[in-house]
Amino acid sequence: MINHGVNMGLFAILMAFTNEGDEVLVPEVGYPFYQDVCPAMKRVAVPYKLKKHSNFDIDLEHAASLVTPKTSFMYIINPTNPTGTVFTRAHMQEILDFSTKHEVPLVCDEVYFKMVYPGV
Secondary structure: OOOOOHHHHHHHHHHHHOOOOOEEEEEOOOOOHHHHHHHHOOOEEEEEOEEOOOOOEEOHHHHHHHOOOOEEEEEEEOOOOOOOOOOOHHHHHHHHHHHHHHOOOEEEEOOOHHHHOOOO
C-alpha cells in the first residue's frame, strides 16, 4: 500500500486492525499520532510507561498490566521519538517475547532505522 507519509500509514493500520472501542497500547512519551487520532475514531489509546532511567526502554511489566481482550496492538517506536533512544537487541527480543506471550501484535514505527543501522 502506498501512503502519503507516515501518518496515513499509521491511520490505515488503525482502521484495518481495530474496531470502535478497541484499545491500542502507545508509549507514554512518543510520537503522539495515536493519542490524537484514537479518540476521534472512537478507539482508546492506552499509554504504557517507558523506563526513564533505563534507556527509555519499555516497561513491559507495566504494559502487561494494561493488556485486555480489547487490546488490538502495541505501537512501538525505535529509534524512539522524541527521546532518540535506540533499543538494544536484547530489549527488542524482550518486546517480541512480550508480544508472543500476551498475543499482542506489534506495529513498529522504525522510520529512522536505516540511519541508526546503516547497511541493513
